[in-house]
Structure formats: structure tokens, C-alpha cells
Amino acid sequence: MAKVKVYVDNRPFEVADDQNMLRTCLQLGFDLPYFCWHPALGSVGACRQCAVKQYRDADDKRGRIVMACMTPAAEGLRVSVHDPEVVAFRAGIIEGLMESHPHDCPVCDEGGECHLQDMTVMTGHNYRRYRFNKRTFRNQDLGPLVNHEMNRCIQCYRCVRYYREYAGGNDLEEFVLRNLVYFGRHQDGVLENEFAGNLVEICPTGVFTDKTLKKHYTRKWDLQFSPSVCVHCGVGCNTSPGERYGVLRRVVNRYHGDVNGYFLCDRGRFGYEFVNGDRRVREPLVRRDSPGEKLEPVSKSAALERLRGILDGAKILGIGSPRASLEANFALRAWVGPERFHAGVGDGENWLTGAMLGALRDGKARSPSLHDVELSDAALVLGEDVTQTAPRLALALRQSVRWRGFELADRFKIPRWLDHAVREIAQDSRSPLYIATPNSTKLDDVATETFRAAPGDLARLGFAVAHALDPESPEPPALSDAMRSLAGRIAEALKNAQRPLVVSGPGLCSEGVVQAAVNVAWALCRSGKPAGLSFTTLECNTFGLGLMEARPLSESLSVLKQGLADTVVVLENDLYARAPKEFVDELFAAAKHVIVLDSLLNRTGEKAEVVLPAATFAECEGTLVSSEGRAQRFFQTFVPAGDIQASWRWIRGLMIATGRREAAAWEGIDDVVRTAAETLPALAGAAKAAPEAAFRAAGAKIPREPHRYSGRTAVHANIDVSEPQPPGDRESALAFSMEGFPDQPPSALTPFFWSPGWNSIQAVNKFQEEIAGPLRGGDPGTRLIEPGTNGHKGYWGAAPAAFQPKSDTWQMVPLYHIFGSEELSQIAPAIAELIPKPYVALGEQGAAQLGLKEGDEVEVKVNGWARRVAVRVRADLPSGVAGLPAQLPGMDYVALPAWGSIVKAG
Amino acid sequence: MLSAEERQEIEAEFAHYPNKEAVCIDAMKIVQRRRGWVSDESLRDIAALLGMSADQLDSVATFYNLIYRKPVGRNVILVCDSVSCWITGYDRLRERLMSVLGIKMGETTPDGRFTLLPIVCLGACDHAPVMMVNNDLHHDVDPGKVEAVLDRYK
Amino acid sequence: MEKVLTKNIRPDLSYVDVQAYESSGGYEGLRKALAMAPGAVTEEVKKSNLRGRGGAGFPTGMKWTFVPMGPDAPSPKYLVANADEMEPGTFKDRLLMEGDPHQLVEGLIVAAYAIQASTAYIFIRGEYFLSEERLRRAIAEAEEKHYLGKNILGSGYNLEMVVHMSGGRYMCGEETGLLNALEGKRANPRTKPPFPQVSGLFGKPTIVQNVETLSNLPHILRNGIEWFKSLSLSVDAGTKIYGVSGKVKRPGLWELPMGTTVREILEEHAGGMQDGLKFRGLLPGGASTDFLVEEHLDVKMDFTEVQKAGSRLGTGTMIVLDDRTCPVGMVRNLEHFFAQESCGWCTPCWSGLSWAEKALEAIEEGKGNAVDLDHLEYICKLCAPGNTFCALAPGAVEPLQSALKYFRADFERHVADKRCPWNHQA
Numbered sequence A: 001m002a003k004v005k006v007y008v009d010n011r012p013f014e015v016a017d018d019q020n021m022l023r024t025c026l027q028l029g030f031d032l033p034y035f036c037w038h039p040a041l042g043s044v045g046a047c048r049q050c051a052v053k054q055y056r057d058a059d060d061k062r063g064r065i066v067m068a069c070m071t072p073a074a075e076g077l078r079v080s081v082h083d084p085e086v087v088a089f090r091a092g093i094i095e096g097l098m099e100s101h102p103h104d105c106p107v108c109d110e111g112g113e114c115h116l117q118d119m120t121v122m123t124g125h126n127y128r129r130y131r132f133n134k135r136t137f138r139n140q141d142l143g144p145l146v147n148h149e150m151n152r153c154i155q156c157y158r159c160v161r162y163y164r165e166y167a168g169g170n171d172l173e174e175f176v177l178r179n180l181v182y183f184g185r186h187q188d189g190v191l192e193n194e195f196a197g198n199l200v201e202i203c204p205t206g207v208f209t210d211k212t213l214k215k216h217y218t219r220k221w222d223l224q225f226s227p228s229v230c231v232h233c234g235v236g237c238n239t240s241p242g243e244r245y246g247v248l249r250r251v252v253n254r255y256h257g258d259v260n261g262y263f264l265c266d267r268g269r270f271g272y273e274f275v276n277g278d279r280r281v282r283e284p285l286v287r288r289d290s291p292g293e294k295l296e297p298v299s300k301s302a303a304l305e306r307l308r309g310i311l312d313g314a315k316i317l318g319i320g321s322p323r324a325s326l327e328a329n330f331a332l333r334a335w336v337g338p339e340r341f342h343a344g345v346g347d348g349e350n351w352l353t354g355a356m357l358g359a360l361r362d363g364k365a366r367s368p369s370l371h372d373v374e375l376s377d378a379a380l381v382l383g384e385d386v387t388q389t390a391p392r393l394a395l396a397l398r399q400s401v402r403w404r405g406f407e408l409a410d411r412f413k414i415p416r417w418l419d420h421a422v423r424e425i426a427q428d429s430r431s432p433l434y435i436a437t438p439n440s441t442k443l444d445d446v447a448t449e450t451f452r453a454a455p456g457d458l459a460r461l462g463f464a465v466a467h468a469l470d471p472e473s474p475e476p477p478a479l480s481d482a483m484r485s486l487a488g489r490i491a492e493a494l495k496n497a498q499r500p501l502v503v504s505g506p507g508l509c510s511e512g513v514v515q516a517a518v519n520v521a522w523a524l525c526r527s528g529k530p531a532g533l534s535f536t537t538l539e540c541n542t543f544g545l546g547l548m549e550a551r552p553l554s555e556s557l558s559v560l561k562q563g564l565a566d567t568v569v570v571l572e573n574d575l576y577a578r579a580p581k582e583f584v585d586e587l588f589a590a591a592k593h594v595i596v597l598d599s600l601l602n603r604t605g606e607k608a609e610v611v612l613p614a615a616t617f618a619e620c621e622g623t624l625v626s627s628e629g630r631a632q633r634f635f636q637t638f639v640p641a642g643d644i645q646a647s648w649r650w651i652r653g654l655m656i657a658t659g660r661r662e663a664a665a666w667e668g669i670d671d672v673v674r675t676a677a678e679t680l681p682a683l684a685g686a687a688k689a690a691p692e693a694a695f696r697a698a699g700a701k702i703p704r705e706p707h708r709y710s711g712r713t714a715v716h717a718n719i720d721v722s723e724p725q726p727p728g729d730r731e732s733a734l735a736f737s738m739e740g741f742p743d744q745p746p747s748a749l750t751p752f753f754w755s756p757g758w759n760s761i762q763a764v765n766k767f768q769e770e771i772a773g774p775l776r777g778g779d780p781g782t783r784l785i786e787p788g789t790n791g792h793k794g795y796w797g798a799a800p801a802a803f804q805p806k807s808d809t810w811q812m813v814p815l816y817h818i819f820g821s822e823e824l825s826q827i828a829p830a831i832a833e834l835i836p837k838p839y840v841a842l843g844e845q846g847a848a849q850l851g852l853k854e855g856d857e858v859e860v861k862v863n864g865w866a867r868r869v870a871v872r873v874r875a876d877l878p879s880g881v882a883g884l885p886a887q888l889p890g891m892d893y894v895a896l897p898a899w900g901s902i903v904k905a906g
Numbered sequence B: 001m002l003s004a005e006e007r008q009e010i011e012a013e014f015a016h017y018p019n020k021e022a023v024c025i026d027a028m029k030i031v032q033r034r035r036g037w038v039s040d041e042s043l044r045d046i047a048a049l050l051g052m053s054a055d056q057l058d059s060v061a062t063f064y065n066l067i068y069r070k071p072v073g074r075n076v077i078l079v080c081d082s083v084s085c086w087i088t089g090y091d092r093l094r095e096r097l098m099s100v101l102g103i104k105m106g107e108t109t110p111d112g113r114f115t116l117l118p119i120v121c122l123g124a125c126d127h128a129p130v131m132m133v134n135n136d137l138h139h140d141v142d143p144g145k146v147e148a149v150l151d152r153y154k
Numbered sequence C: 001m002e003k004v005l006t007k008n009i010r011p012d013l014s015y016v017d018v019q020a021y022e023s024s025g026g027y028e029g030l031r032k033a034l035a036m037a038p039g040a041v042t043e044e045v046k047k048s049n050l051r052g053r054g055g056a057g058f059p060t061g062m063k064w065t066f067v068p069m070g071p072d073a074p075s076p077k078y079l080v081a082n083a084d085e086m087e088p089g090t091f092k093d094r095l096l097m098e099g100d101p102h103q104l105v106e107g108l109i110v111a112a113y114a115i116q117a118s119t120a121y122i123f124i125r126g127e128y129f130l131s132e133e134r135l136r137r138a139i140a141e142a143e144e145k146h147y148l149g150k151n152i153l154g155s156g157y158n159l160e161m162v163v164h165m166s167g168g169r170y171m172c173g174e175e176t177g178l179l180n181a182l183e184g185k186r187a188n189p190r191t192k193p194p195f196p197q198v199s200g201l202f203g204k205p206t207i208v209q210n211v212e213t214l215s216n217l218p219h220i221l222r223n224g225i226e227w228f229k230s231l232s233l234s235v236d237a238g239t240k241i242y243g244v245s246g247k248v249k250r251p252g253l254w255e256l257p258m259g260t261t262v263r264e265i266l267e268e269h270a271g272g273m274q275d276g277l278k279f280r281g282l283l284p285g286g287a288s289t290d291f292l293v294e295e296h297l298d299v300k301m302d303f304t305e306v307q308k309a310g311s312r313l314g315t316g317t318m319i320v321l322d323d324r325t326c327p328v329g330m331v332r333n334l335e336h337f338f339a340q341e342s343c344g345w346c347t348p349c350w351s352g353l354s355w356a357e358k359a360l361e362a363i364e365e366g367k368g369n370a371v372d373l374d375h376l377e378y379i380c381k382l383c384a385p386g387n388t389f390c391a392l393a394p395g396a397v398e399p400l401q402s403a404l405k406y407f408r409a410d411f412e413r414h415v416a417d418k419r420c421p422w423n424h425q426a
């Protein structure tokens, strides 16, 4: 990239030469309207909205109309945004776009945050001249997440370009032609792509809107927002949840240049409704004396009274949680002491978390941000079905394969932003992406090669790749020729790349797989490549918990049995999803008292003596450490009714009540974070994840409400006509108000994107340092995990032996579902509709062997765990392997992978 | 289900193009030649054979006017409605055809014998007005004599 | 005058087989070309001043020079014959394909050799069944005679020729829309640059050439550039197939020297207007060209002169408007066509043309008003070249803008009388 001088309305500007003039003008602050262009999708020149006048030289007074989005910024280029002829042309384009638009803004969910509204006002088109019939369409039912209203369509093609070309979906298309282009599915039905929800933001008008919002609709200007972080997987996408009247109404993307960019996955966007659900714990619950009694709601003071009784002289053991904040986990750890603080995940996962963190800190391979993933030019995915376990990462990997095409385009001087031209010259040439998993994945369509095998064999493949890269890395025993040659191809591709990447994770719960991934990344680093090593984590704070060095969960039982503890405090966790039922039952039986802090009442809560209502992400502040190792702060969206508060606040109260005066110093979240950072050096960076509560922008707090937030004085009028004082906020620099700092706050404190004239989410253009680049002042969060400098640590040892299928038992592996395999989102009603029923998956060969067909009822037994489920026959599973869906609602925990039997139910 | 013949004919086209998708319009025409139109079921079968989704194929199908996504009669009449034919009597020809067949443009006779469709310039403007019935081009059509022409198609 | 392109074409349009074609010097041009270096063939065509006959008139040899050549060039490369001929009022390519298919096949081989293409597609309009049949037959004969296939005439050059029948859309004739159609996609046009010569069919270097253009090549190679230039009466070389449709005495097609005047074609060859009718105007080269009127009758029908007269040579096939045909109705018919064929990609076209069609419909039916007329003028500006993604919409408004200029009074009468004075519908 070089700098060139261009003239916009005769003013000279130094700009980058690798951009088009639309992006350039927007970046320079000009309000140039556009539709078909999107920073993540590039230019295609369809809508003709971004027209500017281009002049040959300073003497050319006539000029000619060109599309800014299709015009490269070149030395000496002269354009005018304000020339009257081009201004009139742009108004004419809007007039054309709106020919058949229903003008139904008052009843349209997009109203008030509509790019079409914004652009219409911007062009000054305000009088309808079209007097003929409009075309009308039938709408489709696209499933529970996205609503369809085709009459509003302006034919900008963004939806299909995003869905098909960016997200890889193949069930949303354009049909017919002329002014009748229809954007939808071939037939009604649920959109199959995991990123369909982004259509809501990609569509510049109200064709695709959030169906979950529709159920409790509120205009953008009447929502109270906060800067937040998604809690539904480990990726750490930034979000902007919106609330009114105590109901969380929706979640939209909050741009982050390094992490989620412009897009979320559907679990992240639509999982929020658990916050409003009837499974919430909204007040303290206490069980009367005998264990057989039911939990009953009591007042906060009654609950504390009871707890004082329990805790007096108690020896407490704490079980932390990968879905609770750093602060909550730290407070519990501080309360019970590091020796009695146990990880709230299965031992296997806990070990893997430690191994992954260790590898990222000890080795040279760096954990990439999602943006880095997009930049990588060769990748190996080992063992992880990323679309299901870390969906947004899959979307980033999908972009990474475009590098080969970009290189081709570069060779022919086709600018990278000229989207269709790049795709046409690229055709099917893609950068290498190898996917090795037991089951087929939704990324396979862009993979160079895929490899289906049992976890052990996946590990062996990884070891073989590492060995091919560096002979010092151990070679798996008895390697087949086929695997050796595949490993050779993968090694070659990674070696030839500039920015190779290895992706793996704990999904298969396989030590070998993680070790193999580490060896590959380290072997690349040893050969001088800046390899990325991206581990997924299954929950939003897996790494945060991991950094606390908790004791394994299994040890908690012996601690109780040895009498070293008698009371168990469970933090935001359903232990029945973490360990076998027998174990948890035994643990609770061995404890004199069980205290649970959670936002949801689950199987674990049902066993407790006291359940305290914990705040969800929308109701408190907290810090989460993503799978990248990035500590990010989420902020309270709204003040919940009743006694709900952050877990760490409950713990603080209990500590003070039981004489632990040191907790009194934690007046606000900043104090907890500071203490945590002092106690655990690994967390030192967490304090810098966001500005502290004392921060003020020009002396003012930052409003959570847009300044047109309406009817505040009337909100409580049915209760009291005098306007109540808005709640104060001691935890952060944000205010529950529309008053405060009127301009752009620091990125970590930006609750929503809005700028004068830009009411839609596309206002984000105004918040970026450069368009599609970092937010002003830098993207939020701090990385806690960086590669060590103490050099190469030595490869992991022996690879497992080759997998041997058995005749009567099957190796059961977990299969993940974006909708289903996560505790919080699975109870959001819209998501619940999309969760599969429990099943066992078998390969075609296996099904034939057992004489089973799709849908047959079978009894599956794994180490004492048993369940009747239906059979799913999947062509992709390797022989000897069967799959069980992970963490589906109503399915008890079963430790996998493990051998199990499948018998036709009689 | 595609017939073996249809499948063979489609697969034979693969040799001429670097990818299967390029054959999709041909494939639909191959099926349509035998069945008159491309039903949802055929669409899905063809898509599966070509490794496309039904949605993708339908997007292509609905762009082109010679791919019929609705059933047509045994014989399809295409009447040129473009400029030279319009000048030389398209209106009268169209009216005549509609009254002889008792249907409007775009419709099929109740006995399934004829479907009447407009078509753009058939490239025989020096012999306007023209129409096509199935694969046969009819020149200098005298509206008064269309019945004789139609008699040939059963 | 010497017939070149049509000399083999029989009055009964019966098939001209390979022997008959060879006996009139057929495939001699190819032999000559194969004896030359590919670049020399391109040079020869460039010097011949042959310009594209598909409508845009781009210099043919020059187009070929943009194709990357040499060992590092991307491969394969493609050549495509644009035989989509769907421009209303245009019927010349069909004659060439039905009447002398080997001429097109030979032209294709010559062009393919010049750019070293390995496959040549002939993209034919879906309704041209006879053209399809004859070209398939000609290709089979050519293969048998080793004019096609592996190691053509011992030259070491290989070429496969494939007939592709269109799914049917005007946009398939636009060269990049055609490429998308050939790839099994919707025939939306593509961004230029990159031009197809660099990244075309399947992302590879591709040349798209009209049937008539290609049919000239064997003769240029065989008889030389001086001969070719001498055929013409104007700066634009060669002969041209001109056509006339509408209410003239003898509608038809004639191969004449490039630069023959409108009057000669209309009066001598087409026999003038039918009895009792007066000439009011004509579209000189298909539906997407501006009207010419009485004052233009002595304009030479070549690329340069027609342009000077405010229109375009286009395809060289004229559509004549007489005084008993309503100009508003004619333009409405044309805009109906264009609005219907708009691919729906860019706003001025899909919205502007449908608006224009509806406004014309209103005017024609006596429901129009002065605002509609102004708006028609406005749509012509909205769809000016450069404002739209491809040339369909600018072409679509050419007859409209010129009709508003030359026949303004007729439009105004419709509005004032609230009915069509010709009452065409009745």
C-alpha cells in the first residue's frame, strides 16, 4: 500500500492507493450514500447509489459520473461529491430504489435504524413521483430466527452476496430478474447457515429482521444498550444487547476489528433470551430443613440468615465455572482459598485447558485473533468441528481460503475489493485448508482435503504432519502410506505458507489431538514460520478459569470425604453437565451443605439448600477471557428487579458476614479485578481491559440510552407520575440515562453505534480509525496470553496407536451442535426450536452391520450410562465410530470418547 | 428421479466444461425436452446430480425464459411480440390465437394441447409476423390462417 | 458488387456441406493462418480494420492483442462465438449460421488459433434449432477433415468446438453476461475491467466475437487486407449484411459494401415503403439504436457516419416506422422488451425501464400526463452510458430519447387527446 494524492471537491487528501473512492470518501468523513457496497463484501457496482463526478484534470469542468465504489484511488484523481448533477443523480437512484418500496416505516422493525431511511434523508429524496402499481411479493417462513418481508426489498443484492459468497450458505438466492428479483429460498424453510442472523444487519432495509425482537419489539432509540461480550462460546465476540422495561430485547453485533468484525453467529445473536426465561432464578431460594422439601423463594435477609447459620464454622469448598466471570471465579477462589477452589469442568477438559494454555504461553506459536485467522494463508483444523463449537472462527477460516484468489487478482492488477472480479478470476482456487475431524463439517466445502477418523487417528495424523515438518517431532508408530502421504501434503502446504495456522481444541476431549496440534505449530515455528495456534474453548471464560489454577473437579469428592471440607459452593454451573451423575450425586451426598449461585435453576440448583440469584451478563459487569486469551469487559445493560446481583457481590456479602473483612475493600468491580491481578500475575492485564468506573469523558459519564430515548418520564407513570431517579451506576463509567457525554466514547465503553445522519448499525463507519480497521483508540480488550520467550519447550511424546474398530462396541465421540450444545442458549425459545432430538449417529457400514436404519430406536450404553435414542445414519463417520450429541438439553453427562454398545430397542 | 437416459445425456455434457455447474442450463433443457417442464422434483434431482443446491439451480432456472418451471401443454406456441412483428400485425395474430384456442397469453388449453406464450424477436423480422410452434418457425403468418397451422399439432 | 459472406448461401437455404464449402475456397484461409505465427494472424486482422459486427464496433484485431500470449499465459484460453442474436429487428447471424455454417466454423478456428484458445464455444440462441443442427453437422464434418480436434492439419494446434444452446435472455448477448450464462449462472454482466481478454470464461482469457465478425475472418486470411478494405465504400472495411424490416415492399437482408447509404438500402434493396405508407423514421441497427429520420436518408451506414448522425450502426438491421404506425406504441413495445430483459442488477435499469414502460403504457392508453413526458426524458438521462452497469439500459433509452426528440408532437397529442390517435389497439 502506498499513499496517493486525490482531490475531493478540489481539496487535496493523502489516501491509501489500495482502496476504492467510496471507502476513501467515507473515511475522509464525507457522507456518501451507498447500498450494495459493504466493507466486508467489497464492491460490485450494482446499486449505483455512490455516484460521484470524476474529472480528467483541473481544467475539466464537465466531468463524468462514475461509481465511487468501483473507482480506485489513484494519484491525481479528481472527484466531486457535491456537484449538483451527481447530487441529483443520487436522489434519482433512491427514487428508483423506492419505486415499489411500501413506505411502511411506522410498522417496520427496521424503522429508526434503517440504512435506507438514512440514505434517503441523505440524498434529499422526499417526494414520491412514481404513480403506478407497485410490485408485490409473498413472504417466506425462514424459521424462528429471521423474518422475511420482501416488499421492502430494494434489490441491492447484499443479502445473497453475504449469505452465499461470504458465509458459504447455499439456500438463499435471488430468483427471477428485472424489477422482480426475489431474494429468498427455493421453498419456505429454516435458513440453514449458522450465520443467517447477520442478514438482519446486512440488509439495508427491513426485508430481513430479527424475529426474536419482533416478539417484544422496541425501537432502537428506545433500547438501553451496553457494551457486552457474547457468553455462548469461547470466541469472545463483542455484542450490543438492548433492553427495555426489564426485558432483554435483542443482541446486535458490536464491531471489533480484531475479533468479530461485522458479524456474529446465530447462537450469539439469538441465545440471549435465556435472560428473560422462566428458568431464571429471580429471588433467593431456600430449602426447608429436610432434604425432601422443595426450594422456596425467600427474602434476601431470610436467605442470608440461613446462610449465616450454614457458614458458621463451615469448611467451604468452591467449584468455579467456565461461564462465570473472572471476578466471580476470583471472588470464590479468594473466599475458599486456592486449595479448595475446584474447576467446574470435567477433569479431562480441565487438563486440556491447562495443556492449551501451557502450549500458548510456553511455545512460540501465537494465539491468533479472528482477524489474524482471516489473514492466514494455510490452515489445518485438527479434531474440532469449529462451525459448531466456535462458529465465528469458522466464518473467519472461510475467509482465509481467499488468499490464493487475492494473489491471482494481484497478478492481474485486479483490486482486492473488486469482489466479483476477484471471485471470477479465483474460481475454485483456494488457499490450503485441511480439515481432520471424525464427522463432516460445514467448512468442508472450502477444504482442500478432509480426513475422517477416530480421535486417535486424528492425533496420529497431526503427529505425522509435525514429524514431516521437523524430524525431531516424534513419528507415530506404524504409519500407513495413505496417512503419511496426506501428512506430507499438509506439511508441504503449511510450510509453503506465509502465515500458517493450526486450529484445534477440546471438543473431542482428546489429549493426543491437542498434543499433535501443538507439535505441528511448534514444528512450524522451529522452521521459522510465524505459525498461529488457535484453540477453541467451549465456554466464554474457559481460559479465565484456566488461568486460576483450580484443582480438578474429581478431587473435590475426596476433599469432602477426608473431612477437609463440608460445604460446597457451586458457582454458575450445572455440575450434571460436567461429570457423571453418580459422581455429582455422591459429591452432594457427601456435603453437609450445598450452596448454588446461578442465574438459572438447573439440575444442580435443584439439589442445593440455598440458591442465590446471580446476574446474567446483561445485569452486571464482568471480565471474560476468550480463546484468543483476550480479556474483555462486558457491562451491565440494565438493572434487574429484585435481589439479582453479580455472583461476586453475593460472595463479597457472605465473606463480610462471616468475618472476612478483606472483601469489604471490593467496592466495585475494578477493586476485584485489581486484587485478582495482584494475586495472580497471569491476570495482570485484565485490569486494562476497559476504562475504570472513575473514567469520565470530558467530565461526563457515557449514556447507555440513545438521546432520542422517548417517554422516559412516562415509563413508570402507571405507578408514580413523578419521574424516578434513574438508577446510579457505581461499577462503570456508563450511565443509565440518555444524558452524558454526547460524542464517541472509548471503544470498550461504546454501548451502540450512532452518528448524526447514521441511525443504522452502519454508523460504525464513523467509529473506526479506518473503515473495516480498528475502532478509534484501538479495539477493546487486552491479551493475557502471549507466547513465551524461553524458546522451544520440546515436543509432546508418543502418538497413540492406530485406531482398531471393534466388532461389537463402538467408539463414541461427541458431536456438537451450535444450537443445543451450550447451556445458556439452549433455553432461548427460538434456539430451542432448532435443537436436534437426542440421537446416536452411525456410519452407513455400522448401521448396515447392526441392521439399523434412520430413525430406529436403540439403547446406547457407555460405561454405565444408558439411553434410548433414535439412530441417525451419516455417511461421513469412519467405521467403528459412533457419535453422540454433546450437551443436549435433557441428556446426562457421559464422558467421551469412550467405547459403548448400541442395541436395537426391543 | 431422472431417467437413465436423461442422466446419461447430462453426464455426456460434463466433458465439454471444466465444472458440472456449467452444464446446469443444458441439464434442465434435457429434462424439459422429455417432460415439457422442470418440476420441483426434477429441479432437485438435477441439482443433486450437479452438486448444486435446489435453491442455486432455481435461481438460474428462473432467470431464463426457455426454462419452464410450470407445466406446459403438449405443444408450445411462442408468438413474437417484438417490434417488427408488432408493426406488422402481432396484435391481430395474438387476438386470433387467443380466440381460436380460447385462452389468454401464458395459459394452456384445458385439453393440454397448447400453451400460448409471448417470445422476444425470433430473428425472422423480414417475414413478420412470426411464431414458433415447438421447434418449427412459421413465417409471414396470416392471422386468418392460424387454424391450418395449428391443425398440424396434436 | 462482390458477395463475400453470402456467396455460398443458397436461395433455398439448403445445407452447404464441407465439400461445397471447400470448393469455393473454404478452409484455405485456415491453412494460411496455420502457416503463420499466432501473433501474425492477429496482426493481419488488426491491419484489416475489421470492426465487430455485434453492435459495438470494437476493432477485432485490437481486442485480440489484449490476450496474454506466450508460455506464461494462463491456460486454457477460450473463444466464444456470440450467436445469441436477440436484439429485436436483427436477423443476420441466423442467415450466416443456417446458410453457410462452415464459414463460421473456419472463422472460429482462425480466431482461436490466433489467441491459442483450446476450446471454442458457439453460444446460440435457444430458439435457433436449425442453426444448432447445421453447426453440429459442420463441426462433425470439420473434425473428420482434421480442421478441428487434435493436431489440426498437422500444425500441432488442438481445438475443441462446442455448441451451447442458450436458456434464453437478451442479456446472454452482452459479452460478460454471456460468459456467466456459459458458466451455468444467471446472465448478469460482469465488472469491466478486468476485461474478458484477461479474465473471462471460468476466469481465463477469453475472446467473444459476433458471428458475422467471425465469418469475415476466412476471407481476410485468404484474400488479404487490401482486398478486404477495397470491399468497402468507407473507412470501415469489408462488406456488411444490412437488413430491413417493417412495412417496406421487400423486407430482407443484403450483403453490401460497408458504407452503403440508408437510402440505397431502403429504396433500392427493400423497395421503398409499402403502397400508401410514408416513411417516418427508422432504427438503423436494431432496437437499441437512436431513430434516424428523413434528413438522415443519405447517411452512409458505417460505424463512423451513423454515429455522426446521432445514432449507431449497431447490427445494421433497420426497423422502419411508417406513418400509420404509432411511434408511441412502437417505443412502448421496445421499452416493454428492454424492461422485461433487464437483468435486475443495477437500479437505473431495473427501476427506470419499468417506470418508462408504465409511463408509455399510460400515455398510449390516454392516461398519461405532462409529468410522465418529463419523467421519460429524465429516465433517458438516468440511464446514460456510465450510469448503469452494462450497455443494456443506455441502449434501451436510445430509441426513447430520439423518439421524444423527433416525434415529440405525437407524444403530446396522446396526452392532450387522452387517447392514441392511431388507435392501434382497436
Ligand SMILES: Cc1cc2nc3c(=O)[nH]c(=O)nc-3n(C[C@H](O)[C@H](O)[C@H](O)COP(=O)(O)O)c2cc1C
Binding pocket: C051, C052, C053, C054, C055, C056, C057, C058, C060, C082, C083, C084, C085, C086, C087, C170, C171, C172, C173, C174, C175, C176, C208, C209, C210, C211, C213, C214, C390, C391, C392, C395
Ligand atoms: C444487452 C446487450 C445484448 C447484446 N447482444 C448481442 C448479441 O446478441 N450478439 C452479439 O454479437 N453481440 C451482442 N451484444 C454485443 C456484445 O456485448 C459484444 O460487444 C459483441 O459480442 C462483441 O463481438 P464483436 O466485437 O464481434 O461485435 C450485446 C450487447 C448488449 C449490451
Ligand code: SF4
Binding pocket: C171, C189, C341, C342, C343, C344, C345, C346, C347, C349, C350, C388, C389, C390, C391, C392, C393, C394
Ligand atoms: S443496465 Fe444494469 S440492470 Fe440493466 S441489464 Fe445491464 S446490469 Fe442489468
Ligand code: FES
Binding pocket: A022, A033, A034, A035, A036, A037, A044, A045, A046, A047, A048, A049, A050, A051, A067, A068, A069, A070
Ligand atoms: S455502493 Fe457503489 S454502486 Fe452500490
